[in-house]
Structures are given as structure tokens and as C-alpha cells.
Amino acid sequence: MTELLNKIGKQAQIAAQTLAQVPTSTKNQVLCAMADALEERTPEILEANQADLADTTGLEDKFIDRLTLTADRLAGIADGVRKVANLSDPLGNIERGWTTDSGLEISQKRVPLGVVGIIYEARPNVTVDSAVLCFKSGNAVILRGGKEALQTNIKIAVILREVLGAFNLPKDIVQVVAETSHELAQQFMRLNEYIDVLIPRGSARLIQTVVAHATVPVIETGAGNCHIYVDETADLQMAIDIVINAKTQRPSVCNATEKLLVNAAIAPDFLPQIAQALASSHVEIRGDEQTCQILGDQVRPAQPEDWDIEYNDYIIAIKIVDGLDEAVSHINQHNTKHSEAIITTDYEHSQQFTQQVDAACVYVNASTRFTDGFEFGFGAEIGISTQKLHARGPMGLKELTTTKYVILGQGQIR
């Protein structure tokens, strides 16, 4: 098993060295050819996918839905690949440069990370998406997806690798780990000799497992216990529109709002209005003591653990706060450092909130749902980083790269 992983790792490292020198125009041609191949070979992929779907005993419907491919979905995936071809290539950019007192010319140049490991669940779209984002950013990728999607993933990899081969590029730029045991996953997370970065994509549980067991540097993505604070100066209609959007437009994702903090001064006026709007959208409300007093039996009492839960569902918890200080302090204590918003018409309050709240994305008068690589204009997204090292917030192609210093001298010694 260790032997298998070492072989895969070494192959990836060698392939990455070649890929790092491939010009952007070639990479874009390859991406378009990959998109075409995925469409042309749809029947083969669907056949492999059917094999994976042959036994779905005990799997949830949501799980099966994510695992299932159709011709339409594949066309959408192929279109995504073409969009990556259109993104600008961050590699080779000189981030900064200067000449030292000793006359050395230093440039900090953007280069690939090298080998990226992706650990994810049974979602074939993540296979394609991760492979092409890593490819465009000059990285070899090792994909370790959920075992339920293994046949589909292997077939997709075969197709992408054949395209790489047709362009005389090393096929090992894209590799799928075909053995899906728990033990192998553990070893994969400790393959420091060959893997430069590990990105887990999926549920909070998957991510926590990777963080707990990996020795390879990890980019933590995902969990979002996001808050909206409605200030006493807020435009209440704007507050209602934003809360409803942030909670209900897509409740299952990490940038959906989970908690509503309301200034005590406007609570008696605002709470009945927002409660009605939430009820119309079938959102369950859990309230702190004061909220329950105002809203009565429209709400059930929130438990202490409610303030830390990411519901990912049609549920919201509401807390009344005395003012901005309490709101900031509650958020900094309970948030997952993802996305936080204030609704206000007060300039000072907007400043204090954006300065003091500790999160990847801090909003004034907008929905937390905008925390997204596409909405940010990055054109793609490999995930939303909730850690502070390397990348914070939506990660696009640039966040899949690193830099190196190139130093040109004329014989300098110390």
C-alpha cells in the first residue's frame, strides 16, 4: 500500500516538473480537448457511473443524486472545463521585485505548488473540476474520491489522461487513487515527500478528519456558521430581503446564514416582520429568551449548542443583543470565520463591524451568499478557505500557486 502511494507520488512529482514548463496556450488547447472528450465519450462515462449506481443500498437520496451523472450534467461539466481554459493563467507573474544594497536583483515569481492532493466524497463533478483547476495552475493532481464513485472517477481519469497523452504530456499529471481503503487514505494524508498541499472538499466531518490526521499542509475549507447583525439604524426592508436571501436561496451551502442577531431597540418592531417572512419561506426559528418573549409560540427556545451549529437547513436561530459590541463579541466567539454581515445605515457602525469581526469575508448591507469564487469574479473556485494561512475566503487559480524568489547576482558573497 505504501509502495502504491510512493509510486503514485513519485509519478506525480515527475509529471509536475514537466507541467510547470508548459505554456498557457498549450494548456488551454488541452483543456478544450478534455471538454470535447468528456462530451464525446459520454456513453462510456455513464456506463461506469451506472456500475457505481448498481448498488446504492443504504445511501441517502441526496448522496445518490450527487453521485449520479447524466448527459446533461456531463455537458455542464464540460462547459465548466472550457471556462477554465478562458481564465487567465497566474503563473509567471512577478509579484514584486527589488534590488538589494548588495546589488542583487530579487524577483518574487508565481509558480505552481507542485503536487496537489484532493480528498473528497462521491461526487464525480469534483473529479473533473479539481483536475482541470490544478492542471491550469500547473499542478499535478492526485485524486482520492469516495469509494462509491470509483468506477466513474477511474473512467474520467482514463479519458483526461488520454487527452494529456495525445498532447505528449505526462499522463500522470492526473491520477486517481484506485484503492479506497481507510488505511490508504490515512497514509495519503502523510505523504509529505511527494504531496505539497492537501485540499479536502466536502462535509465538515471529512475536513476535520483530514485536519486531524494529515501531516501534509492542508487548506481547510468549508464550515460556515454565518451571522447577520441587524443594527438599530438598519433599513428594515433591506434587512428582511437580505436575511431571507441569505437563509433560503440555498440553505445547504456554507455561505448560507445560520444566525440572526437583532439590536434590542428595534427587536419589538423587526422580529414580527422577519418572523412572518421566515414563516412564508418555511424556515424554523429558534430564539433566545427575549426573542421567545416577543414572538411567543412562533419560535422554539434555542439551546446553548444552537449558537455553534451549522444547520445547512431551513432553520435559523435569533438572538437579541444590546448593541454592536455584544454582536461583534458573540460573532467572534461562535463563528467559523467564514462570512458575517451587518445591516446598517450608520457609517461608524459599518466601520467598527468590518474592523472588529474576524472572518474571511465581512459584509455591509449584502447577503453572505456572495462568498463564492464565481461571484467574486475569480471565474472558478476550488473551495472557500476558513483558515488564515495561505488563502482566506474564495480560492481561485492564484490560490493554487505559490512563489519562488529568483535572485540574479554578479558574484556577490557575504
Next chain:
Amino acid sequence: MTELLNKIGKQAQIAAQTLAQVPTSTKNQVLCAMADALEERTPEILEANQADLADTTGLEDKFIDRLTLTADRLAGIADGVRKVANLSDPLGNIERGWTTDSGLEISQKRVPLGVVGIIYEARPNVTVDSAVLCFKSGNAVILRGGKEALQTNIKIAVILREVLGAFNLPKDIVQVVAETSHELAQQFMRLNEYIDVLIPRGSARLIQTVVAHATVPVIETGAGNCHIYVDETADLQMAIDIVINAKTQRPSVCNATEKLLVNAAIAPDFLPQIAQALASSHVEIRGDEQTCQILGDQVRPAQPEDWDIEYNDYIIAIKIVDGLDEAVSHINQHNTKHSEAIITTDYEHSQQFTQQVDAACVYVNASTRFTDGFEFGFGAEIGISTQKLHARGPMGLKELTTTKYVILGQGQIR
């Protein structure tokens, strides 16, 4: 024990929130007052240091030397603190900003990491240095140093904390972990709830232990198996000067050169010259087969493991290569991705080397010894990152920070 660490962690987190809002001018005043206090209270610090030095049974001389403070050394440390006061503050800088199609104004603003954990050996200078660099970059710091320096570290922390208190700042901006058991160190590395980043500073062994056991994100620093490749077009006198400087100016540090690769075409001419220069500097040579053939009994044969060892000593291993491709491939296989140099007069070769060698710093015609925060002009250094995430190469104040996105809207929803 867990209770102690949770308490320290929580205190650091609260202190960090206050520190994040402190203006640069105040921080600089505090730093100058810290420098003064360290000098004024030299007798107290030396007394604590003597207590640590009371029993040095079994410790190496080098170890004792690093642990020992004198009035002169303390004056030097205080001067270092004043220099940090003079550095420009990276916080608050807007790294980039744009307006999205939906009219959101996004700015990416530089902010502190939050709480930084430092794990290091019995070197009291690292206590001061880490504390003030973290302070200037807006981070609370938790210092876990070697147990042999505990009394000194506690005394230094008391003094720095009193200065913080005198400026009405939270003393918990600087905390020393006073219990130095192995078990506590292990728990410290897994304190994800409170520590944002862990930086090990010290030996390769210390760093590897932290990488293997930490779940908190780690910035890996240190190990340097650095190479110089002497191209067939090199100015041989320049090559000799650079090799002697890179090997002997300070052999114990990570940016010292450990390996010399020589193009076969110039080996018969160059090797006797460099061997003589190395002999004059008391450097032991270990050679591959061809090197041994040319230099005879001036060298001992290199063993396979020699190509991966960081000697940190007056030892160098020499290998003859057929050309640039072999040099690049040998370096990428054996280096620690720290600093690599080519000596050449050929433009194409300089380009190929800087493009293909995978390392934090790649040099043309200069000594690898320049990989250093001060030499780079950063004015300070918390270490040299050899990993690819977050920071690569010398890390100054900017590398002790992260960013957050501030998004200003007018009621936008998706």
C-alpha cells in the same frame, strides 16, 4: 493541563482582538519601552538566567552558549527590538480591490493572523524576538520554549507584560507556557480552537516533531540541503569565491551550501583549484567516483546518503554531472527546496536553472547565504519557510499576517 492550555489560549484570543485595533504609533512606543525595560532590568534577567544555568550537567557547550545571556547580549537583543519599532507596519494595507458586476465593492485588507504559537529550544533571544515580531504584526503570542531556559523566559515575559500593562494593553498579548512537559507540548500543537498558526523555530528534529503531531496549521522552517552548480561556462574564480563563502562563512546555518555539482567538462581544471581553496578553509570533501578519480586521496568517497544530508559543518560533497539537465534533476531529487545556485556566464543556462529548479530561492552567480530576511531587506526574520503554502523563503512581518475581504454593498442579494 488541558485546562491550563485552554485558559492560556482563551486569554490570547481575547488579547489579540484588542491588539488588532492598536495603532502603529502606539505599538512602536511600546516596543521602545520594551527595549528600555530589557536593558534597565538586565540584572534581574541575568539572575534568572543564572538560575537556568545552575545545572548544565550533560548539556553540550554549544547548547549552553545559546542559553547564556550577558549584559552585552541583552543590549544587542534590546537593539533588535528598537529595529522592529522602525519597520513599517503591514497591517491595514489594501492588497487589491475591485467592484463586482453586482456592484459590491470588495477590498482585500491585510490583518493579523490572531494568535501565533512558537515552539522553540532553549534560546532566550528567540523569546524576545518572536514576541516583538508577533506584537508589531498585531498578533498575540504563546511561547513554548525549551525547559532549560524556563526561568529566563518567564522573567523576560514578566518584563514585557509589565510594559504592556503600563500602556493599558492586555498583558496576555505575550504569554509563556510555564509547564514544559512533553504531554503539554503535544496538546499545545493541537489547540486549534485558539491558535491560528504554529511556528517551530530550531533544529530539524524539533520541526519534524511539530509537523508530525500538530493539527494547528504549521509554517515549516529551516532545513537546507543547498547546492551550487558550476556550469561549464562559469567564471572559475567567481565560482571558487562563492563556494568558499557559501560553505564556510557560517557553516551551521540553513542557507550554507552543502553540495557542489561540477560540469564534467571543467572538472579536471576546476576540481584541483576548489579542493585547494576548501582545504585552506579546513573543509572536508566527500566526492562521487569521478571526483575521487580526479582528486585522489584529498577526498573520501561519498556514500549514497551524503546527497541528502545537511551537514551544518565544514564538510561538502562534490558530484560531477554531464550538464545542466542532470544538475537540475539531481537538485530537484535531493534538495530541501531552500536555496540553490548556478554559477554561469551563459544566458540560456541561467534561465533554465531558475525556471526548472524547485526551491524557495534560486540564485544566479551569488552565494546561497543571502537567503535571509535582513539580506533581503525585510529588516527582520521569523524564519525561512521551506514549504509552499502561505510563505516561501525568508519571512518578515508581512508573512505574520493574513487578509480579510471587506465587502460593501447597497442591499445586494443573489
